Amino acid sequence: MLLQFHPWASAVEASFWQVLTQRKMDIFKLDDSQKSILGYYSTGQQVRIPGKDTSVALPARLCLGTGAFPDEHDKGHGPTNRNPAFTFPAPGIIKNTNTVEDFKALDKTALFKMTVDQIWADITSGAAVLDPSVLNRFLVVTFADLKKFKFFYWFAFPALQADPAWTMDDMREIGAVWSQSQINSLRENMDQYRQAFPSNQSGFFLVKQDGDSTSVARLQDWGEFYAGCEESEVIIGFADPSSLGSHPGWPLRNFLALIQQTWKVTTMRVLCFREVPGKQDINASKLFTAHVSSSAPLTVCPKAAGWEKNALGKLGPRLADLAPLMDPTRLADTAVDLNLKLMRWRLLPDLQLEKVQETRCLLLGAGTLGCYVARSLLAWGIRNITFVDNAKVSFSNPVRQPLFEFEDCLEGGKDKATTAAASLKKVYPGVNAQGHSMSIPMPGHPISSQSLESAQNDVAKLEDLIQQHDVIFLLMDSRESRWLPTMLGARMKKIVINAALGFDTFLVMRHGVGQDNDYHSGLGSTPLGCYFCNDVVAPTDSLSDRTLDQQCTVTRPGLSAIASAMAVEMMVSLLHHPAGVRAPAAKLDSEGEQVDNVQDSLSSALGVLPHQIRGFLSRFKNLLISGQAYDRCTACSDAILTAYEQDGYDFLVKVFQDAKHLEDVTGLTKMKEEAEDLDMEWMEESDEDM
Incomplete structure (x- = not known):
């Protein structure tokens, strides 16, 4: 046989x-x-x-x-x-x-x-x-x-x-x-x-x-x-x-x-x-x-x-x-990372996707900037995103803010922060998205005696949130609302990314860490400044007595998406820099090319890492500029951080009641007085000469 x-x-x-x-x-x-x-x-x-x-x-x-x-x-x-x-x-x-x-x-x-x-x-x-x-x-x-x-x-x-x-x-x-x-x-x-x-x-x-x-x-x-x-x-x-x-x-x-x-x-x-x-x-x-x-x-x-x-x-x-047999959430996990890993295959072998993915991001503001930043973070594989906002969704929001829908506006509107987090989970169920509906106390916005305890709770909660996250995005619609998180970010040496809009201009910047004792001069520059380092006045109340056009962020529709994308890209570039939050600003020549002002080993794998990007949509042009930390800054200077360390919430109450207290603490008040005295002396001498 x-x-x-x-x-x-x-x-x-x-x-x-x-x-x-x-x-x-x-x-x-x-x-x-x-x-x-x-x-x-x-x-x-x-x-x-x-x-x-x-x-x-x-x-x-x-x-x-x-x-x-x-x-x-x-x-x-x-x-x-x-x-x-x-x-x-x-x-x-x-x-x-x-x-x-x-x-x-x-x-x-x-x-x-x-x-x-x-x-x-x-x-x-x-x-x-x-x-x-x-x-x-x-x-x-x-x-x-x-x-x-x-x-x-x-x-x-x-x-x-x-x-x-x-x-x-x-x-x-x-x-x-x-x-x-x-x-x-x-x-x-x-x-x-x-x-x-x-x-x-x-x-x-x-x-x-x-x-x-x-x-x-x-x-x-x-x-x-x-x-x-x-x-x-x-x-x-x-x-x-x-x-x-x-x-x-x-x-x-x-x-x-x-x-x-x-x-x-x-x-x-x-x-x-x-x-x-x-x-x-x-x-x-x-x-x-x-x-x-x-x-x-x-x-x-x-x-x-x-x-x-x-x-x-x-x-x-x-x-x-395998698609019908697999858990849709598992499918989404793999699919979300696919584009990123293809980038690493062909273009950026040094891309640290795991480091980016594990980064915890806190978004202060869930409006137009907050929604677009969150979507860009998802595209980079970020799994932990937290929103903070005290507003509700209005009928004007859904067309400009992609995490909201018409139904979110009904019956007075849903809380923006929690709604944005829920919408983000609908986009990608694997994200750990949370929303906190709360206010951020601001300089020059007096707090009544009845509200002091509530404001203190908001400060404590904000401090905890910043401590729990790696990157803080400042995406609010007023200047003074950025002061407290800027100060706390400098105190905790966190990465702080700021984005602000005009009508056809925008600013995206990363904060330095103030007068940092750990900053070593070998990086090639002095510590970088924060959003308030160019000011010689304290942030004051800019929200009262505003006309309708002043109450809303009036800006060209595409500007927020551009600024938000650049803010996220700046964060990812910073995460790839060996010096991290202390990375120096790239220097450019007249042709816009990077000058080798630092060692190659201290550059970002993603290219140029600026301090500030100032965009002009009317000219379709961006300027990369940098500024150093100011020793009398009302937000990140040693004087402010020391005052908060010593007096805690009592110091903040004085700032909330009267923003000029910041000028007194930093010495700006005395500097202004000295400048006025010099001006008066010059005027007197000029009169005599005439």
């Missing part, structure tokens, strides 16, 4: 595609070279149909799971036991193409031949005797469509074709040939064999009987193990993935080629080892005698077969569509 074999059926776990996706995104990128993988298989089993006396034979499955890709420390050490218990390893090669066109045009015949040649080389060199798992070498070509989570794949399980072909007698259950004592001895010795030797030895082995005892050995022990034995006493064993009663599994084909080529055996008994995992039951194992008419070794590699057929029974690739 012609010896026929039960072919492999690929079984790819969903988790394998997730691992492949992660490898493609983070490690392989555009590298489409062949990679080593490790599959596994178990022995054949049959499943009994409930309520019936019949059983169904399971396919002979070669599986790929989460352990398919080797770890870095596995390099050069061959297959390792990363697969489930009671399974056997099969080393393979995967070639993942970058496009579906590459997948279709791939020279699959050449890849198949390469794998066949490797198997034949392992047989003729003796490598397969030392590591018989290489007889199971396989090939898989894939294309991963990471946008749609579809994976095209095609497996090949190369098997050498014998010429002349092997024949067999009837395959019989082991219990019909051996005694129960011999079967028990085989089971016990197989357990010891697998414990004594690596997993790559366990799928192929030698068996010998001596009365009721059955012993097991490695292939490399053939000469010693079968010393004095007749050819008819030779029993080769293999872990058989087939569950059919008349056909052994696919691994036997290359195993027989190895036996014939290495030991010139023409007749032998074959043990198809099949077990029920964990139950110490091997009674499903089969025995038969295999015979071939010629033992002459081959001098050239024989022909081979092994491409897997698809679900239609034709030679062709298969498709795994």
